[in-house]
Amino acid sequence: MMRCSASFMPRLRSASGLSRAAILIAPRPHVKRSGNDCAGVVAANALLDTGAILAILDRTDRWHEACVAAIDQLPLPLMTSEAVLTELFHLVGDSRAAMETAWKFVRSGALIVASIENGELPQVHTLMSRYWDRPMDFADATLVFLAKRESLSTILTVDRADFETYRIDGKRRFRILPAAAPRR
Numbered sequence: 001m002m003r004c005s006a007s008f009m010p011r012l013r014s015a016s017g018l019s020r021a022a023i024l025i026a027p028r029p030h031v032k033r034s035g036n037d038c039a040g041v042v043a044a045n046a047l048l049d050t051g052a053i054l055a056i057l058d059r060t061d062r063w064h065e066a067c068v069a070a071i072d073q074l075p076l077p078l079m080t081s082e083a084v085l086t087e088l089f090h091l092v093g094d095s096r097a098a099m100e101t102a103w104k105f106v107r108s109g110a111l112i113v114a115s116i117e118n119g120e121l122p123q124v125h126t127l128m129s130r131y132w133d134r135p136m137d138f139a140d141a142t143l144v145f146l147a148k149r150e151s152l153s154t155i156l157t158v159d160r161a162d163f164e165t166y167r168i169d170g171k172r173r174f175r176i177l178p179a180a181a182p183r184r
Contacts, residue, residue: 044079044112044150046177047143049157050087053080057101063158066178070156074177077112079150081142085113114146127166134165144168 055063056071071078085106092098105111116124127141136144140162147153147168154175157163163174 044077044114044152045075046078046154046156047147047152048078048080048084048111049143049155049159049163050084050091050139051158052156053084053088053102053105054091055158057098057105062182063178066180066182067156067158070177070179071110074154074156076110078110078156079112079114079146079152081114081116081139081146083139083142087139114150116142116145120145120149130170131166134162136162136166140166147174 051063052067052070055061055067058064061067088102088106089099092102106113124138124141124145127144128136128138130136131141140159143155144166147155153168153172154177155163156177160176160181163176167173
């Protein structure tokens with residue numbers, strides 16, 4: 001994935017950009033709770049990839065409107081992995097304003113960060129080996145693994161080609177949002 005363009009940084013410094021992001025991630029009443037949740041932990045309803053987060057935060061991104069519309073139709077929170085957050089903060093770059101905006105999104109309640117235990121890493125490795133011809137990066141592998149483990153099949157991503165190829169448990173296709181790539 002490429003580093004964000006310079007247009008990403010000025011957008012994040014504007015007050016309107018921050019309030020727009022706040023509107024996107026405001027709590028919504030249709031969040032579902034899982035029957036086996038403990039102490040108010042909310043079950044996730046879909047997965048969230050790095051490119052979609054960047055598009056939501058960057059109004060100049062060609063995927064912005066499509067990702068905003070997609071996240072608006074999903075019950076929050078969405079699930080992501082530590083690897084996705086690592087990519088996110090790497091790609092946000094050195095701007096403090098951009099980093100703070102990303103943190104506001106991460107801490108907003110719009111997402112849950114799922115851990116992958118040491119004993120589960122061989123399964124992630126197996127996924128990366130299976131899709132070697134693609135090749136599958138570590139962040140994508142963690143999301144495909146979480147899809148199986150958490151019984152999630154919907155993903156918010158701009159990485160359509162990859163997630164159209166990947167299969168959950170080697171069989172099931174992902175439901176990819178946004179539904180179509182934006183026009184150029």
